[in-house]
Amino acid sequence: MGGTLLAVCLASLATAAVAMGVTAVVARRLGRVAVVDVAWGLVFVAIAWVAHLVGTGSVRSLLLAVLVTAWGGRLAWHIRRRAVGAGEDPRYEKLLSEAPEGRRFAFAVRKVFLVQGLAAWFVSLPLQVAAATDRPLGWVAALGVLVVVVGVTFEAVGDAQLAAFKRDPANRGRVMDRGLWAWTRHPNYFGDSAVWWGLFVVAAEAWPGVLTVLSPVVMTYFLAFATGARLLESEMAKRPGYPEYMARTSMFVPLPPRKRARRP
Template sequence: MAAFPINEFMASLPWTVLAVAVALAVTFAVAVAQRRHSVMDVAWGPGFVAVAAVSWLLSAGTGDDGRRLLLLLLTGVWGLRLGTHIGWRARGGHEDPRYEAMLRTAPGSRNAYALRRVYLPQGMVMFFVSLTVQVGMFATGALGWVAVLGVLLWVIGFVFESVGDWQLAQFKKDPANKGTVLNTGLWRYTRHPNYFGDAAVWAGLFLISADSWPGILTVLSPALMVWALAGKTGKPLTEKAMSARPGYKEYVESTSGFIPWPPRRPAGRR
């Protein structure tokens, strides 16, 4: 196995930083034109695809071709599906309430405030999380059993995320369900199949990279994504918004908060 091409990898970093910057600049321009900064959510997945594509091009002739192609395809499928789903869900809509609440307190220009509070932090997170893909692109070792486990975990995550999103979309189509809680399908086993799926996808990508040195050193990249989804911006904010709905307290008591698990019996029932 050839040594990791550290010089080539380091030379690629300015270009991947540029890819993130260009993706966010285009997103910001669209957001200003539409007066809706929640378009950042639409660009989140495709932004990772842009970074993966740049890394794939720059790692040609250095990294293992099988791993390079696998990381590009899996990141691309995940990112483009996510961007398409969020874009379809938000079509013709107004500013997301989360962004509106934040921008309402903007001291001065809302756009400048959004640039500092939304685009810059998310760009930094995007670059850091994508390091596991960037390093994997330059890894020289052939694919092994750890990478196979990574693919299986990615598949599980992608199924949970995409099927969970589809089930929620179908649930919301019925006006009779407005203000109620979805507790069937995958939502019976976890309160957040989409967030769990997202976390599993990135854990899978990490394993594909960690199969060859020094991919294992990027463990903090998927860890940051999992922490954000489970403990910071994903699960907590969603549950705060849902907490007042009738039946949600009972749903919390009976359903796993993140990792899928058979539902618990409500207290007092046998």
């Protein structure tokens, strides 16, 4: 197994490097670093299929590749549709403001594309390890698939509810606090996290997949505290009504809305 796992890991690392390299070139031509957000889900799709082809070709790795394709394809399509006609993402604009004069692209490669490529490789370790095993699927894998489905559903429904809310002119200036958004301030981020915990469970059924537990932990940390929810809320909290929304609604894990709002 050792030789197969090494081959899968190296092939996956090369896939992440090539995918982010191509994304960087496209971003430079378009003048928008935010292109990387569209590519993010697709990088995992590419890694999943390369790992399956280089590995044992097991049913487990095929199942993971299909699940990741469904998740990553939907995410890329959603972000691409949302980004049409938009300018640079404020997060990247702020980051690039720190770039030395005349070295904006090189700075973006180092701070964005390289970092995200390595992050994608690390988070996808459950896929890579599973691709090097050939143990048959069992009930644990079925449980993992269920968690993935719940996660994708949370993402898709949450995104659809927010899009419908924004389309209604009557909601202009208001805070979305309906549907899933009444239970968690970030149903899309929570769903994303659930997907990767589910993928980990599928992989963990076959040794040594359980050792890749840090991958979903890291993904959840970034979604909740690093580049995801916390960063977004640093700006959202300035909007009228949002502090009150924060006081009555769970930040990440879905919970019943508080009847009496606490001070944020």
